[in-house]
Amino acid sequence: MTWPELVVFDLDGVLIDSREANVEAFSHGIESLGSPRPRPEEVERLIGRTAAEMLIQLGCPTRDVSRVYDRAVLPRYLECLVDLARPMPGAGELLDRLTRAGIPVAACTSGGLALQESVLRSLGLRQAFADIQSPCRSALKKPDPGFLGELVARFPGSPRRVVHVEDLEEGCLMGRRWGAVAVFAEYGYGRWTSSEEPDHRIHCLADLVPILFPG
Numbered sequence: 001m002t003w004p005e006l007v008v009f010d011l012d013g014v015l016i017d018s019r020e021a022n023v024e025a026f027s028h029g030i031e032s033l034g035s036p037r038p039r040p041e042e043v044e045r046l047i048g049r050t051a052a053e054m055l056i057q058l059g060c061p062t063r064d065v066s067r068v069y070d071r072a073v074l075p076r077y078l079e080c081l082v083d084l085a086r087p088m089p090g091a092g093e094l095l096d097r098l099t100r101a102g103i104p105v106a107a108c109t110s111g112g113l114a115l116q117e118s119v120l121r122s123l124g125l126r127q128a129f130a131d132i133q134s135p136c137r138s139a140l141k142k143p144d145p146g147f148l149g150e151l152v153a154r155f156p157g158s159p160r161r162v163v164h165v166e167d168l169e170e171g172c173l174m175g176r177r178w179g180a181v182a183v184f185a186e187y188g189y190g191r192w193t194s195s196e197e198p199d200h201r202i203h204c205l206a207d208l209v210p211i212l213f214p215g
Contacts, residue, residue, distance in 0.1 A: 004212060005159035006152060007098060008180065011109045011116055013048070013167035013188030015091045015125065015205075020084040022047050025077035030058050032072040048168065048189030078115060087123045088187075090205035095128035098212070107132040108151055108164070108171075110142050131155070143170040145178035152178075163212060165202075166190075172198050183211065 012018045023043045031037050038058050046054040051073065052065045060068055098105050105128050109116055113134040120126035133151035140147040152162055164175030167188020173196065176182035184190075184198040185205075192198070202208050 002161065003101070004103060004163040005161045006104050006106060006155055007212065008106045008108050008148065008151065008162060008164045010166045010168070010171055011107050011111065013190065014165055014185045015088055016119060016123070017086040017088050018081060019044055019047060021077055021081040024080050024084060025073045026054055026058060028076040029055060029068045029073035030060065032068060033060060033064065035059055048191065081115060082118050082122050085119050085123065087125060088205060092125060094205050094208065095125060099128055104130045104155060106130055106151055108148055109134050112136060143174040145174050148175055148178045148180065165208065169194055183208065
């Protein structure tokens with residue numbers, strides 16, 4: 001196996017640890033109902049589910065989910081993410097190695113472009129990325145394989161040997177269906193339930209090195 005022509009990362013849960021921001025935002029949402037603030041571990045164990053599922057599991061009445069998310073959770077998350085986000089262990093080192101090897105790096109995210117750019121800059125990681133695909137730049141979104149395809153097509157020669165790293169099952173399968181080498185980050189926020197397997201599973205970013213640099 002040769003080195004990839006492009007490596008594409010999801011951000012939250014793969015390169016960016018946003019647990020603290022999620023805990024703060026969803027705790028704030030529950031407090032806005034007049035309920036006690038949940039314990040951090042109660043929120044952390046739910047990260048990776050939809051926002052609606054998280055709120056309901058934390059005690060928010062179904063009828064109030066949309067209002068609490070729109071008025072409390074999302075604004076608080078956007079407000080605190082830049083300050084509370086941390087790089088996943090080994091993120092900077094891995095991105096530096098890819099840069100030194102001349103392998104282009106991109107991000108494919110469901111998050112807003114401006115916010116993700118701000119977080120990456122605050123963590124000192126932005127310079128490693130040649131491009132970022134987000135819903136702001138496309139009529140498509142995850143898990144449509146075309147969403148990833150648009151990103152790849154913006155690179156010279158439309159790279160074919162692409163490694164795609166995700167922590168959510170639907171995103172990982174999106175990459176596989178496009179034709180990328182699909183790597184599932186088990187340390188992230190998702191859970192694998194499909195009978196279809198990813199090409200690789202990793203438990204930390206260091207596990208990605210032999211996949212990217214075989215031999």
